[in-house]
Amino acid sequence: MQLIDPSHPIYKPLWVRILIVAVCFGWAIVETLGSQPFWALLSGALGAYAAWMLLLNFKPQPPAANVEAPLQDDTGEDDTSAHDKK
DSSP, X not given: OOSSOTTSGGGOSHHHHHHHHHHHHHHXXXXXXXXXXXXXXXXXXXXXXXXXXXXXXXXXOOOOOOOOOOOOOGGGSOSOOTTTTO
């Protein structure tokens, strides 16, 4: 089961990926200081998973070629058909 889709365009900038991981680990520290080991472990595990998916295994997708081939316009040709050219 994949919780984070690394191909989503929101994860393309490096600072976004680092911020997500830092927030997860930062929240784990806050919960540890507040004597809440369950929530600290949960957010630490989420930070580890986010680091694995977004930093270690991240492979950016190449930009999609959205350039369409120009349509051929037949109006520039002369009006004689192939049968008339015999």
